[in-house]
Amino acid sequence: MLHQGRFALKISTCVTTMFFAGAGYAQSSVTLYGILDTGVLYTNKTVGEFANQNAGRSFSLIEGGQTSSIFGLTGTEDLGGGLKVSFKLESGISPTSGALEDCNGNLFGCQAWIALDNQYGTLKAGLQYSPFFLAVDESDPRDLDLFGSGLVNYVDNVTGTGIFSPNSVSYTSPELAGFQGSVLLSLGGIAGNFQAGRQYSASLKYELGGFMINASIFDANAGGNAQTPAQTAVEYEGRTIGTAYKIGPVTAKLSFVNYKVSGSFNNNVYGGGLDYHVTPWLEVNGGVWVTSDRHRTANHSVMGALGAMYFVSTRTSFYAQVGAVDNQGQMNTGISTNGAAFGVQGTTIAAVVGLRHTF
Template sequence: MALFLCGNRLHEHLYDTVRLAVYDFDPREMSYFGSGLITYLNNVYVTGLFNPNGISYTSPEIAGLQGSAMMALGGTAGDFQAGRQYSASLRYHLGSLTVDAALYSGNAGGSAASIAIPSVVEFNGRALGASYVFNNLTVKASYVQYKVAGSFNDRVYSGGASYRITPALNVDAGVWVTRDGNNSSNNSILASTGIDYSLSKATVVYGQAGFVTNHGAMHTGLSVNNALDEVTGTTAGVNIGMRHMF
């Protein structure tokens, strides 16, 4: 069970603050194709997406500042460190500018091991992001560190923008550069762009294009759907489709 407080409201779904920062400062809004969601899942899969036995609090915004904190115990009798997770963030908002710094620490094991999609990898994360809105143009940039036990110590630098041409038409683009702090020969560059056109409030047609270049042992993917891990070298992809919400 996971609960959190936001002001005086109680919610059931609980995400860690690094995951929320990755979403907020992703120029392609965590698209399943070519976005910060790929680098997140490549490193930690679902750790931090689910935080059993957790509670968090988000403060009201005061003078542009807003803080959040989360603590989750592992649920293993006699071993409070198994599956223990905590995170915190501090956000500053002034007009069109938003800046956020977040951290996360999670231990393996505990009750997280019993959920449908296991979230048991030991992982420490840090994130720093900023966004600025110029009328219909939104520019975003971020730095995220994924330090995974027994694996990479990845630093992901990203930047990009989205522009709403009309109320129905939006274009976006982003670049994600990943480097392994343990071995600089492991690195990748992911770049993508997309366009969405709303036929109605429920139906959107879209097109996306991107490429990823991997070096060393890095295998950053291009898409969540069957292309989460790509081979060494350069891979390119294009897709078009329609999305309807019922």
């Protein structure tokens, strides 16, 4: 739902314009970018009409087996004196139907923000990812793949709340002695009720060489005036701490995430795994996530996945992934945010193969 792709190439056009507030010139650029990803998903169990009902095996063509399909515009302008303004408008699409897909359901429902940046940090306003969601991403061994990753647990627990934070203002500090912090406040926009729809998040990260450790919090109230077809206002508290260590082509990651949903469950998710760049053209990774409901430990699940991605060029790759999830009690953890977001009791085995192209 968020990646532009580590190997995405962008087509930029630069124009030189007169900066009338001074005697100099300003450089500006606008970039069109995107991802098209589609795959064939197999699951040996599928959620039926009723909760925990197994409707049987399923083959389906899905609009994103690894990453969401998106397109967007991003741009920057150098205002001089070290100050820059930037923006991003990003939409989720379905290559299987051409419809809007993923994100929050709106035209530019992935990201829509404007920012000011200088040596003192970045101030951003608009629809954006929360520091909490970005921290969860940084400590996920499969980079929040749509199949078999920490993203499945995130969406299962709170849908898009904190992924797509509307009406938000955030500040991210520059890196100081390896530390970097970020804070965000989402305003509900309801007259006379400052608490409805209010969200806040904060994160702190430390990096040294190949080592990283981060921690983050998130708190959201229900309500607000944001009009989003997808649910982005679940009332919950989130906490996470994660770490990563890179040795040559191998990166190991561990994480703990807690999702406490008001009036409902309180899930702890423990995750870990490895990512290995075998060659510049071949990458493999895998991970395991254990979820336990603190209110009733009989509700728990274990999810594991292994994936390989082969780059035939800097922009095009094939991928194959296999995974399984075992649900006990009332837990309904899925295996893929597209096509199998929720699971049934017992063990579900799944696989997806697909093609991904960035531009």
